[in-house]
Amino acid sequence: MTFNLLCFIKKFKLAGVVLVLGYYFMSCKSLDPTAQFPQMQIPTPQSSVNVPLDIPMATLANLANQAVPPGIFDEKGMDLGNGLIGDLNFSRNGMIQLAALDSQRIQVIFPLKIQGEIGLKPGGLRNLFQSKIPIDRVLSPVFVLDPKMNSNWSLGIDEFELTDLGGKMSFSALGMELDLSPMIRNEIRAFAQERLTSTPDLINLRPLVDATWNQVGRPVFVNFEGKQLAFSIKPDAIKINEYLNPAKGFHLDLGMIGQVQLHPAQAAPSRPFPLPSITTNSDTSNHLKITIPLHVTYAELDLMIRQSFEGQAIRVNKKYLFQPSNFRTKPYGDRLGVLMDFIATSEEEKKISGELFLAGIPVFDQEAKVLAFDKVNFNLQSSSSKARFGANVKRRKILKQLNQRMKFSLEEALEGSLEGIRERLAIQTPFADLMINELQVFPLGFYPTATGLEIQLQANGKVEVNWK
Numbered sequence: 318m319t320f321n322l323l324c325f326i327k328k329f330k331l332a333g334v335v336l337v338l339g340y341y342f343m344s345c346k347s348l349d350p351t352a353q354f355p356q357m358q359i360p361t362p363q364s365s366v367n368v369p370l371d372i373p374m375a376t377l378a379n380l381a382n383q384a385v386p387p388g389i390f391d392e393k394g395m396d397l398g399n400g401l402i403g404d405l406n407f408s409r410n411g412m413i414q415l416a417a418l419d420s421q422r423i424q425v426i427f428p429l430k431i432q433g434e435i436g437l438k439p440g441g442l443r444n445l446f447q448s449k450i451p452i453d454r455v456l457s458p459v460f461v462l463d464p465k466m467n468s469n470w471s472l473g474i475d476e477f478e479l480t481d482l483g484g485k486m487s488f489s490a491l492g493m494e495l496d497l498s499p500m501i502r503n504e505i506r507a508f509a510q511e512r513l514t515s516t517p518d519l520i521n522l523r524p525l526v527d528a529t530w531n532q533v534g535r536p537v538f539v540n541f542e543g544k545q546l547a548f549s550i551k552p553d554a555i556k557i558n559e560y561l562n563p564a565k566g567f568h569l570d571l572g573m574i575g576q577v578q579l580h581p582a583q584a585a586p587s588r589p590f591p592l593p594s595i596t597t598n599s600d601t602s603n604h605l606k607i608t609i610p611l612h613v614t615y616a617e618l619d620l621m622i623r624q625s626f627e628g629q630a631i632r633v634n635k636k637y638l639f640q641p642s643n644f645r646t647k648p649y650g651d652r653l654g655v656l657m658d659f660i661a662t663s664e665e666e667k668k669i670s671g672e673l674f675l676a677g678i679p680v681f682d683q684e685a686k687v688l689a690f691d692k693v694n695f696n697l698q699s700s701s702s703k704a705r706f707g708a709n710v711k712r713r714k715i716l717k718q719l720n721q722r723m724k725f726s727l728e729e730a731l732e733g734s735l736e737g738i739r740e741r742l743a744i745q746t747p748f749a750d751l752m753i754n755e756l757q758v759f760p761l762g763f764y765p766t767a768t769g770l771e772i773q774l775q776a777n778g779k780v781e782v783n784w785k
Contacts, residue, residue, distance in 0.1 A: 348696040350674035354650035362608040367572040371565040405433035417561040457483030468594040471518035477509040534589025537737035541730040547585035556598030607776040614769040618646040631718040648765035652676040671699025679763030687724040
């Protein structure tokens, strides 16, 4: 009875060893280097920027005062009614004042100086009184505008309403008091109809927008693994939503959606991509999301791995050193596959050769800022049954050693992208300074393709605007 029990225990232990070795062997063999997988679906590197702007009315007033010339209009022989004609010059007489009345309308106080002469029409009393009366009056007319941003980057005025002339236009002649205020009102309204509301593209903002975009849209250069790359944004849509806020000024939700284009440094475009027409924006958030696609060819990956392993060997056990060489990378579904030749050398200088195929999912090690591999598996092919058996038994140790060496720094690319984006989007104008806050760059995903490994970097941040 005792003999049978011992026999049973020995057989049980032997069966356990066989099962464990079988597990290692089957798990290793399950990785087929010749397996074909569908091409990974790579997400389009979409990027977007959305900035909520509250432009102070004081800033708009400064723009208006710079845009409106001192001379408004000059007219000779102006028919003022009641047999009167005038040679009058209308000019700006100080600083324009703006105030938001509601979400659509702006109140404008326009200091106006009217100079010239007024006389009688030819004939009748004109034959008796040839002299003209000089006019020098100051008014502060108040009118209400409904501004509108057009899709072609121009600003128009939908409505114009003169609410107050801001003074009285009268003079005395021949003992009579003549009030020209109604005629001046009519002239201002006629001028607004002819020059303002009937012209949809009243103010062309395109030159200002293009000048800003020429600075922002130029390529950003990044160094990655010894080569310089350039990326630029190709805008697909420009979105704007505007309204007036009586407490804050002119609110503008300005957004852009586009794709980042990658170029070799020597082939970077010399000018930005053209801006599309404006569409309606429903996004009110403040965000910067730029996806930067980097592409590393398999030949470049082979070189990176070879440099990582150069002059180094993996100790499999106390007796054998494992020396890999001739690295060949390739896609393996969502994993990156690496074929390598190897020679295992013993202390007695005995050598065993073969081929090892390793596959793992590319991941980003946030702490070390390196490209690493997860869920790594391997398949070893050798004419030596001893090598195959040893690889199965020392599987964990081999994987650990390979993982330690198959890490590649992305810090240079990340830091270069950070500095490039900060520099490109730091804009200074006479009216406002723009900068990027809370900017972070990190790998969004790794995608083995037919030609190499695509690394999509994601830049996130917020836009801060300081108005002057």
